[in-house]
Amino acid sequence: GAVVSQHPSRVICKSGTSVKIECRSLDFQATTMFWYRQFPKQSLMLMATSNEGSKATYEQGVEKDKFLINHASLTLSTLTVTSAHPEDSSFYICSARERTGEGTRTPYEQYFGPGTRLTVT
Amino acid sequence: DAKTTQPPSMDCAEGRAANLPCNHSTISGNEYVYWYRQIHSQGPQYIIHGLKNNETNEMASLIITEDRKSSTLILPHATLRDTAVYYCIVSTSGTYKYIFGTGTRLKVLA
Numbered sequence: 001g002a003v004v005s006q007h008p009s010r011v012i013c014k015s016g017t018s019v020k021i022e023c024r025s026l027d028f029q030a031t032t033m034f035w036y037r038q039f040p041k042q043s044l045m046l047m048a049t050s051n052e053g054s055k056a057t058y059e060q061g062v063e064k065d066k067f068l069i070n071h072a073s074l075t076l077s078t079l080t081v082t083s084a085h086p087e088d089s090s091f092y093i094c095s096a097r098e099r100t101g102e103g104t105r106t107p108y109e110q111y112f113g114p115g116t117r118l119t120v121t
Numbered sequence: 122d123a124k125t126t127q128p129p130s131m132d133c134a135e136g137r138a139a140n141l142p143c144n145h146s147t148i149s150g151n152e153y154v155y156w157y158r159q160i161h162s163q164g165p166q167y168i169i170h171g172l173k174n175n176e177t178n179e180m181a182s183l184i185i186t187e188d189r190k191s192s193t194l195i196l197p198h199a200t201l202r203d204t205a206v207y208y209c210i211v212s213t214s215g216t217y218k219y220i221f222g223t224g225t226r227l228k229v230l231a
Contacts, residue, residue: 108212
């Protein structure tokens, strides 16, 4: 149980275009989803937190107009990188927190997706 | 800022126990310690978590000091497949956010 998928796993796009990444909780309802970015040989950096039906909360220094997050349902969140540039090339990872009390080990546990490798040329 | 500090790298001989330390001196009373690992180009994988007591599961053991300011993850018989970056995370009370530190890059040697 507690599987999170991401689509696509890998994407290459041209500079100036937008790309959408999907994050789905397959067998549970996710109250909260998180988006991280990871550059080579670096740790995961939290970009934003999204709660179903409400606006995402972005971490300091993350441009909300560039990284659009939509959490329209309890099983799907999307990250759209708008007007992508080569410096946006990175590994993007989502995670999901299960609704408290629904089979979770603790309320703070996050289940991670496999990641999406974005390359902007 | 991350609430944990870990050594940047460690080596361990295959078949031996790997002991990975983590300092979390500012941890609050209701905050959990989580351990995840990340194998190259994959999402983090859950290993174990604890609050106060030592914990053991099929993957590892977690030893938490009595004052809760540090913990040690123990992989009892490391294999080559345990080569990964190991992250110790303290849950952020009230926000559910994880702030990742730099982690420990464990290399298991044949």
